[in-house]
Structure formats: structure tokens, C-alpha cells
Amino acid sequence: MKQKLVLIGNGMAGVRALEELFKHNTTDDSGSDLYDITVIGSEPHPNYNRIMLSPVLAGEQTIDDIILNSLEWYEENNITLITGDAATEISRVKKSVVTESGKEFPYDRLLIATGSNPFIIPVPGADKEGVLGFRDIHDVDVMVQAAKDYKKAVVIGGGLLGLEAANGLMKQGMDVTVVHLLDSLMEHQLDKPASALLKASLEERGMKFLMEASTAEILGDERVNAVKFADGSEVDADLVVMAVGIRPNIELAQKAGIHCERGIVVNDTMQTFDPVIYSVGECVQHRGECYGLVAPLFEQAKVAANHLAQVGSTRYIGSMTSTKLKVTGIDLFSAGEFNEEEGDEVLQMQDVASGVYKKLVLRDNVIKGAVMFGDTMDGTWYFSLMRDASNIADFRKTILFGQHDLGDAGHGDDTRVMSLPDDAEICGCNGVTKGDIVQAISKNGLFTLEEVRAHTKASSSCGSCTGLVESILASTVGEGYEAAPSKKPICGCTDHSHDDVIDAIKDHKLKSIPAVYEFLEWKTPDGCAACRPAVNYYLLARWPEEYKDDLQSRFINERAHGNIQKDGTYSVVPRMFGGLVKPDELRAIADVCDKFNVPEMKVTGGQRIDMFGIKKEDLPAMWKDLSDAGFVSGHAYGKAMRTVKTCAGKTWCRFGTQNSTGLGVKLEELTWGSYMQHKFKLAVSGCPRNCAEATIKDFGVVCVDSGYELHIGGNGGIKVRVTDLLCKVDTEEEVLEYCAAFTQKYREEAHYLERTAPWVERVGLTYIKECILDDEKERKALAERFKISQKIAQVDPWKARAEGEAAHEFTPLKIAG
Amino acid sequence: MSDWTEVVALEEIPQLGSRVIKTDTMSIAVFRTADDQVFAMKDECPHKQGPLSQGIVHGTSVTCPLHNWKIDLASGEALGPDEGCTNVFPTKVENGVVFIDLKVSAAA
Numbered sequence: 001m002k003q004k005l006v007l008i009g010n011g012m013a014g015v016r017a018l019e020e021l022f023k024h025n026t027t028d029d030s031g032s033d034l035y036d037i038t039v040i041g042s043e044p045h046p047n048y049n050r051i052m053l054s055p056v057l058a059g060e061q062t063i064d065d066i067i068l069n070s071l072e073w074y075e076e077n078n079i080t081l082i083t084g085d086a087a088t089e090i091s092r093v094k095k096s097v098v099t100e101s102g103k104e105f106p107y108d109r110l111l112i113a114t115g116s117n118p119f120i121i122p123v124p125g126a127d128k129e130g131v132l133g134f135r136d137i138h139d140v141d142v143m144v145q146a147a148k149d150y151k152k153a154v155v156i157g158g159g160l161l162g163l164e165a166a167n168g169l170m171k172q173g174m175d176v177t178v179v180h181l182l183d184s185l186m187e188h189q190l191d192k193p194a195s196a197l198l199k200a201s202l203e204e205r206g207m208k209f210l211m212e213a214s215t216a217e218i219l220g221d222e223r224v225n226a227v228k229f230a231d232g233s234e235v236d237a238d239l240v241v242m243a244v245g246i247r248p249n250i251e252l253a254q255k256a257g258i259h260c261e262r263g264i265v266v267n268d269t270m271q272t273f274d275p276v277i278y279s280v281g282e283c284v285q286h287r288g289e290c291y292g293l294v295a296p297l298f299e300q301a302k303v304a305a306n307h308l309a310q311v312g313s314t315r316y317i318g319s320m321t322s323t324k325l326k327v328t329g330i331d332l333f334s335a336g337e338f339n340e341e342e343g344d345e346v347l348q349m350q351d352v353a354s355g356v357y358k359k360l361v362l363r364d365n366v367i368k369g370a371v372m373f374g375d376t377m378d379g380t381w382y383f384s385l386m387r388d389a390s391n392i393a394d395f396r397k398t399i400l401f402g403q404h405d406l407g408d409a410g411h412g413d414d415t416r417v418m419s420l421p422d423d424a425e426i427c428g429c430n431g432v433t434k435g436d437i438v439q440a441i442s443k444n445g446l447f448t449l450e451e452v453r454a455h456t457k458a459s460s461s462c463g464s465c466t467g468l469v470e471s472i473l474a475s476t477v478g479e480g481y482e483a484a485p486s487k488k489p490i491c492g493c494t495d496h497s498h499d500d501v502i503d504a505i506k507d508h509k510l511k512s513i514p515a516v517y518e519f520l521e522w523k524t525p526d527g528c529a530a531c532r533p534a535v536n537y538y539l540l541a542r543w544p545e546e547y548k549d550d551l552q553s554r555f556i557n558e559r560a561h562g563n564i565q566k567d568g569t570y571s572v573v574p575r576m577f578g579g580l581v582k583p584d585e586l587r588a589i590a591d592v593c594d595k596f597n598v599p600e601m602k603v604t605g606g607q608r609i610d611m612f613g614i615k616k617e618d619l620p621a622m623w624k625d626l627s628d629a630g631f632v633s634g635h636a637y638g639k640a641m642r643t644v645k646t647c648a649g650k651t652w653c654r655f656g657t658q659n660s661t662g663l664g665v666k667l668e669e670l671t672w673g674s675y676m677q678h679k680f681k682l683a684v685s686g687c688p689r690n691c692a693e694a695t696i697k698d699f700g701v702v703c704v705d706s707g708y709e710l711h712i713g714g715n716g717g718i719k720v721r722v723t724d725l726l727c728k729v730d731t732e733e734e735v736l737e738y739c740a741a742f743t744q745k746y747r748e749e750a751h752y753l754e755r756t757a758p759w760v761e762r763v764g765l766t767y768i769k770e771c772i773l774d775d776e777k778e779r780k781a782l783a784e785r786f787k788i789s790q791k792i793a794q795v796d797p798w799k800a801r802a803e804g805e806a807a808h809e810f811t812p813l814k815i816a817g
Numbered sequence: 818m819s820d821w822t823e824v825v826a827l828e829e830i831p832q833l834g835s836r837v838i839k840t841d842t843m844s845i846a847v848f849r850t851a852d853d854q855v856f857a858m859k860d861e862c863p864h865k866q867g868p869l870s871q872g873i874v875h876g877t878s879v880t881c882p883l884h885n886w887k888i889d890l891a892s893g894e895a896l897g898p899d900e901g902c903t904n905v906f907p908t909k910v911e912n913g914v915v916f917i918d919l920k921v922s923a924a925a
């Protein structure tokens with residue numbers, strides 16, 4: 001028997017809850033949908049993106065651009081949509097909703113998402129023509145029309161919404177004065193210096209301000225013609241927009257006897273005091289908080305949907321919010337407690353000439369709040385550090401200068417992303433411009449990085465432009481963007497994060513992919529191309545002796561043990577320990593190339609030889625020849641230990657110290673064959689001239705006269721990151737032990753596809769030092785676990801396949817036809 | 818009229834995996850899902866002709882190894898915001914043997 005679900009409020013929060021509901025398999029045993037859904041909306045439009053009203057008012061976008069769900073969407077999902085007919089009564093006894101036009105809709109479950117109303121200051125004359133709030137498409141229509149017929153506009157309220165309205169009216173050609181009760185703008189989001197910068201910047205654009213002005217009366221006959229203030233002064237006005245705040249719209253719920261305070265009071269599963277009635281959005285009060293930003297509403301929608309779909313036990317536990325002002329050309333960011341309290345520390349940077357101001361409020365080395373003006377590039381980064389309560393002690397000296405690995409591949413130091421022209425290329429891999437991204441965001445109603453990736457392909461290849469894309473996303477959707485959620489699911493197949501999976505595998509002794517999927521209630525039967533390789537790796541890293549690697553959960557490169565090229569052929573790189581090679585070995589490689597008609601060879605960046613253009617079916621035979629000549633797989637194709645790069649070394653180089661080349665060979669013998677979360681590179685340099693470039697490797701050794709410097713977390717690829725110095729040791733044995741321990745620490749704890757550089761930045765150098773330097777027992781245990789896993793890993797996959805393992809992988813079937 | 822060609826024993830295709838069939842004119846990928854459904858399609862992603870047979874199979878779709886397009890195994894259509902389609906061929910399994918009908922799609 002189908003249940004009836006009625007949604008009151010055809011807005012972003014409510015409809016998002018329905019979208020989340022549809023993500024679940026909401027069919028009963030007979031295969032029909034769980035719910036018959038009716039949506040009742042007072043506005044005559046389908047669901048649109050309310051936070052994009054400001055750009056519409058500014059003439060930068062049209063109403064059509066901001067429609068989130070077309071009428072077809074409602075039809076496709078069998079939703080009965082009632083528009084332009086407000087719900088007027090909820091009868092909890094009859095379990096039904098009555099609308100203005102007298103229609104009645106019975107419900108089994110009710111979802112109230114009535115949003116909020118603009119607060120209209122109760123001064124005399126507030127009901128005159130030409131006085132309105134800024135809340136919906138109708139308000140925008142009225143303002144755009146007024147801009148054609150009238151000249152002077154007054155916006156009451158110098159907060160986020162008021163300034164966006166003022167900017168839009170100015171763009172429509174009106175002469176705009178902003179009236180604010182206090183002495184600084186956006187006092188809920190900005191400290192005084194940032195507020196002053198903002199005001200100056202807006203004044204430069206022609207906006208006028210009346211500060212510390214208390215509105216007393218709206219003057220005029222039928223239509224407004226002036227605003228009068230408490231001190232007796234007046235200002236002419238043909239249009240007055242009140243943007244002094246919003247009030248949760250609780251009238252309907254209150255009338256129905258549902259417990260309300262400031263908003264409709266809900267519990268952690270978004271249920272009101274009547275458990276069949278849910279509520280989400282701006283009308284809600286949760287743990288004493290009402291939210292007026294969209295990111296928390298989406299979190300609430302997800303929780304309500306999970307509960308309605310009768311799956312999972314997710315709870316809403318409140319949100320941390322950040323703000324961006326959507327005024328084109330003004331970059332402003334604010335989050336958390338931006339005014340310091342006693343005992344807090346403040347990091348501050350101000351460059352008046354370039355109009356840049358940044359401030360971070362710290363408590364015990366954890367970010368509590370941030371205000372930025374002019375350069376907001378790193379806002380999303382600070383916000384995620386704040387949400388995760390990360391200890392920033394390791395990089396507090398440089399934190400104000402921004403994130404290391406952000407936007408330096410081909411983007412120069414152009415951090416003012418919103419001032420870039422539309423044709424500026426953001427994603428160099430896929431040729432995506434800023435204009436493409438902005439358009440995709442507004443046209444398709446995108447809110448997350450994942451969605452932008454899916455629609456534009458930007459940031460979906462090498463990822464080096466991720467910071468820029470996030471920044472564009474944040475600026476375009478303003479407060480709607482949720483930077484790096486505190487708990488990021490691995491993929492759409494689950495709500496669980498990488499850490500959840502790693503912990504569950506360890507704590508609950510899960511030893512197969514189906515066991516993990518069952519225990520963590522995966523939403524798909526066998527995952528997807530994102531989560532299955534991750535889970536397979538985590539199992540392999542945790543239970544090396546028991547878990548059998550699942551080949552169908554590996555990317556093709558690791559299944560075929562070669563690097564797939566764009567024409568579907570493979571490349572083959574034999575291992576050369578420490579980069580050393582003998583004449584016979586080179587001869588064998590040359591013979592192999594002749595025998596298999598290898599069209600091209602080259603020397604790789606990691607000091608190995610790469611043979612390109614190999615047909616898949618030729619691989620086992622080629623490996624047999626290489627194996628017979630003494631070579632093993634170079635793993636140049638895998639998320640695995642790649643190479644140990646070495647310099648000329650003491651034998652020949654007049655500057656060399658220690659036996660660096662020999663140490664390189666030993667390190668490669670120790671680590672080869674090991675699978676990792678990502679590729680993992682090592683190097684050993686014989687002196688501080690560092691010819692092997694050890695300080696941009698995952699683990700680098702620089703030999704000095706008195707011993708060995710150990711460096712970790714470097715990256716020479718997408719984003720260059722110089723290593724952190726872990727420590728200095730005296731003997732080769734120590735180098736090998738520390739290397740094994742560091743490698744194993746990374747293998748056990750980093751997220752799949754996270755290289756050591758971002759991992760070290762995420763967990764902090766201090767943490768790694770505590771485990772590896774300060775705790776000898778732990779270090780030795782880690783090194784021992786690495787050795788155990790290596791016993792299983794150091795079986796050459798090429799030799800095994802040359803001898804017939806996984807033959808089906810390499811043998812095509814031939815038929816006529 | 819159907820024209821079934823015997824291809825391979827079902828057990829020769831790994832679950833959540835594939836085999837490649839080479840005909841005189843093209844390569845065809847034959848997929849086997851976790852619940853032993855079998856699908857066949859031209860071994861070319863509609864995006865940049867990546868070999869779909871080399872992708873990861875999940876549910877009834879495959880993710881292309883080159884640029885992560887997701888293709889529906891039954892229809893050959895790209896999923897999500899991507900648009901494109903690959904030829905599919907009817908298949909059947911009888912007594913543990915996989916058959917494929919090459920004529921149908923060739924005519925379509």
C-alpha cells in the first residue's frame with residue numbers, strides 16, 4: 001500500500017529532500033514506489049535557485065537560468081505539483097492539508113518546508129506601494145520594473161542580502177542608497193577593517209550609504225516618495241527594499257499546534273513534535289539554531305530523506321557555515337567566530353594598496369574564524385581546516401599566504417579568480433574555461449565539486465585546478481557552496497568516508513569486499529569504479545596475509561600490469577634497481593623490442609626504460625623474455641612503489657658521501673612490489689647538491705658526511721611540494737627501518753588516491769614524527785608489518801602471467817563475422 | 818531473424834569482468850555482471866573510443882578506463898551528464914554457453 005507524502009513548500013530545501021529520497025531505491029516489495037508525492041507551492045513557478053536571485057536582479061542571469069527542477073522533472077517522478085495555491089491549514093486529526101482554493105490533500109507523512117519571510121520593519125507607511133522585501137521572483141520582477149519607471153532606490157539593511165539587492169538595483173540603473181542601523185556593514189560576517197574595505201569598494205562603484213540611521217517612517221501618498229529617519233532627516237525614494245532579516249515561516253505549523261519557538265522545532269532526524277511530520281529548511285529550529293544559508297538546508301534534506309526512505313540512521317547535528325557576497329568583482333569571505341575573544345590569537349595580513357585583507361582567529365592553533373577581503377582564494381581551504389578542527393601549528397607561519405598545492409600549474413599567481421575573464425582556461429587537461437564552469441553551475445543548478453566535475457570535466461583529470469574550480473563554485477553559488485564537508489563520502493555508493501571504511505575493516509575484522517559493503521550498508525550491490533578499488537586496497541593493506549586481491553576491483557593498469565595508452569595498447573617498464581643496468585640486460589631489452597616490433601622507447605623520469613605500443617595479447621610473451629633476462633615488473637603502471645632514483649654516487653662523483661647508489665638499490669629491494677594508495681617514489685642523493693632530486697619525492701634520502709637526512713611528503717608532479725625533513729640518522733640500517741615504518745604508516749592510514757604530500761599536510765608533520773621518531777616501539781612494529789606484507793607482495797606479477805596466470809585477461813576470442 | 822553465434826563458456830568470463838571478441842571488422846566486449854547477466858557491445862567508448870572491455874564493471878554498467886565515462890551495459894548509452902551511445906548486441910546464455918547475435922545491431 002502506497003503511502004502519501006505531502007510536501008508544503010516548493011522550494012530548495014523541500015525539493016532537495018525529494019531528490020535525496022529518489023536516490024534511494026524507494027520501492028516496496030511489489031516494486032511500486034514507496035510514496036505518492038504531492039508538492040504544494042504558493043509561487044507559480046517550479047523550484048528555482050533562490051540564492052541566485054541577486055544575479056538575476058543584477059541582469060547577469062535570467063529566471064530560466066535559475067530553474068532547478070523543470071516541470072518535466074515533477075512529471076518524470078510522478079509528483080503531483082500544485083503551484084500558485086498556498087497551503088492554509090494542516091489538520092493533524094484528519095491528517096490532511098487544505099489549500100487556499102479549498103483543495104484537500106490527505107497525508108501519511110508530511111514535510112513542511114515553508115522557508116522564511118522577509119522581516120518588514122513595522123514603521124508607519126511600510127504598507128505603501130513600492131515597499132517590498134527581497135525574497136522571491138515576484139520581488140525581483142517588481143524591482144526590475146521599478147528600475148524602468150523610477151530613479152531613486154533605498155535599501156534598508158546593510159547585510160548580505162541588502163548589499164546584493166543594492167548592487168542589483170544599481171546594475172539596473174537606479175541611484176541606490178543603503179541605510180544601515182549600525183556603523184559597519186555586514187556586522188554578522190565582517191570585522192571592522194574588512195567592513196570598511198567593503199564599504200569603500202562599493203562606494204567606488206557608486207553606492208551611497210547612510211550609516212547609523214534608524215528608519216522611522218515611510219513617506220508618500222499611495223506610493224513611497226521618501227524615507228524619514230529617527231533624527232528627522234529624510235531621503236528621497238521611489239522604491240524601498242527592506243532587507244533587515246528573515247523570519248522562519250512558522251504560521252501554518254503553529255496553527256496546527258506543532259511546537260514552535262523561533263522556528264519549527266525538530267529533532268536530529270528532522271521530525272517535529274508530531275513524528276509523522278518532518279520539517280526542513282529555513283523554517284526549522286534545530287538545537288536552538290535557525291539557518292538562513294543553503295548548505296545546512298541540504299544537509300537537513302538528506303537526513304530527512306534517509307529517514308523517509310526508511311534507511312540508515314543518519315542524524316543532523318548542526319552546521320558550520322561560511323559566507324560569500326555575490327557581488328561581481330568583490331571577493332569577500334567570512335566564516336565562524338571572526339571577532340577574537342580573550343585568549344585567542346589573531347593572524348592578520350593587510351595590503352591596503354592591493355585591497356587585500358585576511359584575518360584568521362586561532363584558539364590553541366585551531367582556526368575558529370576567518371574573514372577575507374580582496375583575495376578569497378583560500379577561503380574554502382581555511383573553512384575545511386576549521387570544520388575539521390585541524391591543528392595548524394606546522395604551517396601557521398605560512399598559512400596566510402595560502403595553500404601550497406593550489407593553482408600554480410599554469411595559473412601563475414592569479415588568485416583573484418573572479419576577476420579572471422570568462423575565456424580564461426581553468427582546467428588545462430580538458431580545456432574548460434571559467435565561463436564554461438560558471439555557465440554549467442548556474443544552468444544546471446550545481447552545488448558541489450563532484451557535480452561540476454561530472455558536468456564540465458573541469459578538475460576531473462589531474463586535479464591541479466581543483467582549488468580554482470572550488471573558488472569559482474563558491475563565488476558563483478555564494479553561500480550555497482559547502483566547502484569540503486566535514487565527512488566526505490567515498491562516492492555516491494555510500495555515506496561513509498574513507499576513514500570510516502578503514503576503521504571498520506580494522507575494528508570489525510572485515511575481510512572481503514561484500515563483507516565491507518554489507519556491514520556499512522552500501523547503496524549499490526557491487527560499488528563503482530571509485531569505491532571498489534579503494535575498498536580492495538584497504539583490505540589488502542590491512543590483511544596482507546589473508547585477503548586475496550580482487551582483480552576485478554583493480555583499474556585496468558593494475559589488472560594488466562601495464563600502462564594503458566590512449567589507443568588501447570600498453571607500455572612496459574622493467575624494474576632496474578637503483579637505476580643500475582648491465583650490458584646484458586640492455587641487450588635483452590633491445591632483443592625484446594625487435595621481437596615484438598616495439599614502435600617507440602624512451603627513458604622515463606624515474607631512470608627506467610619504457611617500451612610503448614605493446615598489444616595486450618603480446619604482453620605475457622614479452623614478460624617471459626624479460627623475466628628470463630632477470631627483470632621483474634617496474635610497477636610503472638600502478639598505485640604502487642615506483643622507482644628509487646639515484647645520482648652518480650661516491651664511486652665516481654668527487655662530491656659523493658656514503659654509498660648512496662648502493663643504498664638506493666637496498667631501498668628498492670626493500671620496497672618494490674608494494675601497492676599503495678597512490679604512486680610512491682623514492683630517491684637517494686649522495687650529497688646536498690641533491691642530483692637525484694630527493695626533496696621532491698615521497699621518501700627521499702640526502703647523504704651527508706655525518707649520516708643521512710630523511711625527507712618525506714615531497715611531490716614533483718602536479719603541484720610541486722618540497723619535502724619536510726623527518727630526521728637525520730647515522731646508519732643505513734636506520735634508513736631502511738625508518739623508510740619501512742613511514743611507508744607502512746602511509747599505507748595503513750592515508751586515503752585511497754591521496755599521495756603522501758596532501759596526506760602529510762592533512763595529518764601534520766608533528767603527528768608523523770610522534771609515531772616514527774618518538775615511539776621506537778611503534779616504529780619497529782610498523783616496519784615489521786611492512787615486511788610481512790612485502791613477503792606476499794614481492795611475487796613478480798609478470799613472471800606469474802608469463803607462466804599462465806589470469807590468461808583470460810590477455811587472450812581475445814576470435815570469431816568470424 | 819536472429820543469428821546466434823556461440824562465443825565462449827560463461828565461466829570463462831570473470832564475474833564483474835569481460836572478454837574481448839575479435840571479429841573480422843571490430844572488437845566486441847562481452848561483460849558478465851555479479852548476477853551472471855551477460856551483455857555485449859562494441860569495444861569503443863562513445864567519448865574517445867577507449868576500450869570499454871578494460872573498464873571496471875559495476876551493477877549493469879561499465880566505467881571507461883580512459884576518462885571515466887559510465888556506459889549502461891544494456892543500452893550502450895552514456896550515463897550521467899555525458900551523452901553518447903555505443904552499439905549493443907543481443908546475447909543469450911544457454912547451458913552455460915554465451916551466444917551473441919551480431920546481425921541485429923549491424924542492421925540497426
